[in-house]
Amino acid sequence: xxxxxxxxxxxxxxxxxxxxxxxxxxxxxxxxxxxxxxxxxxxxxxxxxxxxxxxxxxxxxxxxxxxxxxxxxxxxxxxxxxxxxxxxxxxxxxxxxxxxxxxxxxxxxxxxxxxxxxxxxxxxxxxxxxxxxxxxxxxxxxxxxxxxxxxxxxxxxxxxxxxxxxxxxxxxxxxxxxxxxxxxxxxxxxxxxxxxxxxxxxxxxxxxxxxxxxxxxxxxxxxxxxxxxxxxxxxxxxxxxxxxxxxxxxxxxxxxxxxxxxxxxxxxxxxxxxxxxxxxxxxxxxxxxxxxxxxxxxxxxxxxxxxxxxxxxxxxxxxxxxxxxxxxxxxxxxxxxxxxxxxxxxxxxxxxxxxxxxxxxxxxxxxxxxxxxxxxxxxxxxxxxxxxxxxxxxxxxxxxxxxxxxxxxxxxxxxxxxxxxxxxxxxxxxxxxxxxxxxxxxxxxxxxxxxxxxxxxxxxxxxxxxxxxxxxxxxxxxxxxxxxxxxxxxxxxxxxxxxxxxxxxxxxxxxxxxxxxxxxxxxxxxxxxxxxxxxxxxxxxxxxxxxxxxxxxxxxxxxxxxxxxxxxxxxxxxxxxxxxxxxxxxxxxxxxxxxxxxxxxxxxxxxxxxxxxxxxxxxxxxxxxxxxxxxxxxxxxxxxxxxxxxxxxxxxxxxxxxxxxxxxxxxxxxxxxxxxxxxxxxxxxxxxxxxxxxxxxxxxxxxxxxxxxxxxxxxxxxxxxxxxxxxxxxxxxxxxxxxxxxxxxxxxxxxxxxxxxxxxxxxxxxxxxxxxxxxxxxxxxxxxxxxxxxxxxxxxxxxxxxxxxxxxxxxxxxxxxxxxxx
Numbered sequence: 001x002x003x004x005x006x007x008x009x010x011x012x013x014x015x016x017x018x019x020x021x022x023x024x025x026x027x028x029x030x031x032x033x034x035x036x037x038x039x040x041x042x043x044x045x046x047x048x049x050x051x052x053x054x055x056x057x058x059x060x061x062x063x064x065x066x067x068x069x070x071x072x073x074x075x076x077x078x079x080x081x082x083x084x085x086x087x088x089x090x091x092x093x094x095x096x097x098x099x100x101x102x103x104x105x106x107x108x109x110x111x112x113x114x115x116x117x118x119x120x121x122x123x124x125x126x127x128x129x130x131x132x133x134x135x136x137x138x139x140x141x142x143x144x145x146x147x148x149x150x151x152x153x154x155x156x157x158x159x160x161x162x163x164x165x166x167x168x169x170x171x172x173x174x175x176x177x178x179x180x181x182x183x184x185x186x187x188x189x190x191x192x193x194x195x196x197x198x199x200x201x202x203x204x205x206x207x208x209x210x211x212x213x214x215x216x217x218x219x220x221x222x223x224x225x226x227x228x229x230x231x232x233x234x235x236x237x238x239x240x241x242x243x244x245x246x247x248x249x250x251x252x253x254x255x256x257x258x259x260x261x262x263x264x265x266x267x268x269x270x271x272x273x274x275x276x277x278x279x280x281x282x283x284x285x286x287x288x289x290x291x292x293x294x295x296x297x298x299x300x301x302x303x304x305x306x307x308x309x310x311x312x313x314x315x316x317x318x319x320x321x322x323x324x325x326x327x328x329x330x331x332x333x334x335x336x337x338x339x340x341x342x343x344x345x346x347x348x349x350x351x352x353x354x355x356x357x358x359x360x361x362x363x364x365x366x367x368x369x370x371x372x373x374x375x376x377x378x379x380x381x382x383x384x385x386x387x388x389x390x391x392x393x394x395x396x397x398x399x400x401x402x403x404x405x406x407x408x409x410x411x412x413x414x415x416x417x418x419x420x421x422x423x424x425x426x427x428x429x430x431x432x433x434x435x436x437x438x439x440x441x442x443x444x445x446x447x448x449x450x451x452x453x454x455x456x457x458x459x460x461x462x463x464x465x466x467x468x469x470x471x472x473x474x475x476x477x478x479x480x481x482x483x484x485x486x487x488x489x490x491x492x493x494x495x496x497x498x499x500x501x502x503x504x505x506x507x508x509x510x511x512x513x514x515x516x517x518x519x520x521x522x523x524x525x526x527x528x529x530x531x532x533x534x535x536x537x538x539x540x541x542x543x544x545x546x547x548x549x550x551x552x553x554x555x556x557x558x559x560x561x562x563x564x565x566x567x568x569x570x571x572x573x574x575x576x577x578x579x580x581x582x583x584x585x586x587x588x589x590x591x592x593x594x595x596x597x598x599x600x601x602x603x604x605x606x607x608x609x610x611x612x613x614x615x616x617x618x619x620x621x622x623x624x625x626x627x628x629x630x631x632x633x634x635x636x637x638x639x640x641x642x643x644x645x646x647x648x649x650x651x652x653x654x655x656x657x658x659x660x661x662x663x664x665x666x667x668x669x670x671x672x673x674x675x676x677x678x679x680x681x682x683x684x685x686x687x688x689x690x691x692x693x694x695x696x697x698x699x700x701x702x703x704x705x706x707x708x709x710x711x712x713x714x715x716x717x718x719x720x721x722x723x724x725x726x727x728x729x730x731x732x733x734x735x736x737x738x739x740x741x742x743x744x745x746x747x748x749x750x751x752x753x754x755x756x757x758x759x760x761x762x763x764x765x766x767x768x769x770x771x772x773x774x775x776x777x778x779x780x781x782x783x784x785x786x787x788x789x790x791x792x793x794x795x796x797x798x799x800x801x802x803x804x805x806x807x808x809x810x811x812x813x814x815x816x817x818x819x820x821x822x
Contacts, residue, residue, distance in 0.1 A: 663772060
């Protein structure tokens with residue numbers, strides 16, 4: 001045993017057996033021991049090891065005799081009587097609006113995992129710790145699924161009750177919505193308009209149910225309630241959680257690609273998003289609650305991840321939980337668990353390992369199960385638009401289905417271009433300074449225009465259900481006003497001529513289509529929680545139903561023509577207009593969001609129409625092609641670009657011939673800010689930090705040679721210097737800053753500051769002749785923050801994610817300054 005004296009009388013003891021065993025490990029290239037320090041007063045030994053993994057050096061102290069050790073970067077020395085810890089808080093964390101370093105975070109997690117596996121044999125406690133670590137991911141997604149399902153149930157029930165509150169109230173039990181209120185009624189035929197238990201506001205004020213006076217009172221109440229709900233929603237968002245506005249999917253995509261937006265998934269945002277969503281849906285605005293469910297689920301995932309340090313402390317690992325949460329969000333929004341998993345995979349996730357796929361599946365399953373047991377819609381399905389028909393479709397019908405896909409792509413393109421134009425105008429004009437006023441104006445306009453038309457007055461989800469459903473005996477809507485006489489209840493519904501009610505309904509639907517399209521353009525992007533799925537489905541369903549009615553009448557009037565191949569000559573109803581509505585809905589939603597696979601699965605899970613997969617696929621594909629031909633981006637990508645988020649889309653291709661030397665900073669004739677490995681003082685480093693704003697600095701052997709040693713992050717450097725000044729005696733402005741390992745030269749001046757711990761010894765480097773195509777691929781697939789450019793081993797410059805994004809914009813003749821964050 002050898003003893004070494006320390007300042008303040010501490011003693012470092014190197015005990016040879018453990019030291020030799022540590023050195024053996026180092027020989028295999030895993031880790032190296034620094035020392036084993038023991039304190040005479042305490043029964044413990046600290047072994048500090050530093051390990052080089054992928055993205056750099058990782059250090060931890062194993063304290064023998066101390067069971068509580070999470071293996072995450074603890075550096076400590078035990079002195080006799082004094083326990084001094086050099087554990088620097090905040091190292092490895094990120095600042096707001098910064099990109100995470102995927103490689104470093106994944107390497108840190110592997111290091112932590114190895115540490116736990118290695119310690120498993122030591123004691124029962126360590127074994128339990130290992131077991132807990134293995135199943136903590138499953139436990140976390142289980143909790144996320146349970147809570148997401150419960151919150152979705154509350155939102156569904158709240159929104160349907162408050163939506164009906166605009167029309168009237170149930171005096172016996174005010175907490176029931178219109179449908180539930182009429183269940184208790186003894187009347188045999190349930191008609192929404194004439195159930196005596198439910199009272200409209202006009203009736204409560206002593207008017208009759210019909211008549212001009214009643215209409216005016218109902219109209220006024222409709223507008224007042226809508227204004228009240230919208231004002232409350234916008235005020236809550238403005239005062240408590242500005243991040244709770246919008247659908248949240250563009251930001252979720254950006255966060256999952258490795259960007260930090262602090263507070264976006266916090267508890268305040270979650271609470272206000274839930275309350276605001278119920279209010280804004282109830283206000284009758286042209287928006288849906290399905291998109292924001294993804295945001296709500298991800299916020300729940302983020303909050304629960306902090307219960308498990310494995311996920312809470314590691315941003316890359318946290319993204320796995322968030323991907324599973326996004327799947328649960330879509331699962332409860334549409335009652336479509338498989339569609340949710342595919343949505344997370346296809347649309348929002350950036351890094352999606354197989355393990356995350358299974359967890360997403362489990363999370364979506366649990367969330368759907370909880371929602372199904374709450375049964376918010378009071379039917380036996382956890383979806384709103386379940387359809388009962390299962391008529392086979394005729395092969396010829398693929399032509400109108402593809403036609404619907406083309407129309408859907410056109411409507412989607414008009415919507416995206418107009419919405420982005422309006423959002424840009426809102427950002428640049430004074431309108432953006434008055435968000436609550438804007439919400440109130442749009443609400444008043446929507447309410448005034450929507451009330452006279454029965455199809456825009458009703459809840460959007462009910463309208464979609466009406467358009468999807470088949471005309472039967474029970475349907476009394478104008479859409480089903482055919483010249484039929486139902487003699488036998490069980491007989492097949494025969495094809496018939498459209499009556500005057502159908503013609504009136506078609507004109508009202510055309511008006512509703514124009515109104516919904518215009519109102520959705522102005523609504524999406526306002527400062528209230530608002531989704532886009534339901535309005536898109538509604539636009540498509542209206543177009544589809546109109547086309548379906550047209551096809552049906554064609555088949556009725558010309559049943560013998562070859563197109564219908566004799567299928568319609570029997571007199572049975574061979575064309576189902578509801579199916580066209582379903583296909584049209586998929587087409588517009590596909591055109592707006594550019595989803596394909598997940599969209600088809602969501603649609604058939606949503607409606608239960610499994611036999612209509614081929615029509616849905618044909619329409620979704622046609623819609624995507626038309627959309628891509630007329631404009632590259634879907635609505636979410638367009639909003640990401642509008643907000644300047646650093647999102648590198650893995651679907652885009654880089655088609656230019658530039659080299660790394662053309663993109664790197666600084667340009668050839670400018671100077672590069674670097675640190676040297678052993679010739680700068682603390683003052684020199686602090687001056688450099690003050691004068692520059694770079695997020696990190698390359699470390700070189702000397703300014704003359706410019707040979708690369710490693711890379712150090714600005715945040716870590718600041719923290720390490722502040723910590724050393726506070727904790728270590730004698731560190732001052734004249735202290736040398738050392739990034740090297742070797743013995744320090746004995747000088748008469750103050751003690752040096754050793755910062756080897758925070759140096760990344762293995763930064764990703766490329767040469768100046770690397771094609772940008774390769775560089776962009778590296779940024780996408782490795783999730784880099786920056787890469788260093790060298791020439792013959794000498795450092796030339798740095799390329800950050802922001803530089804790459806700006807270069808892509810420049811090459812595409814767009815404004816490179818629209819990329820705001822790094």
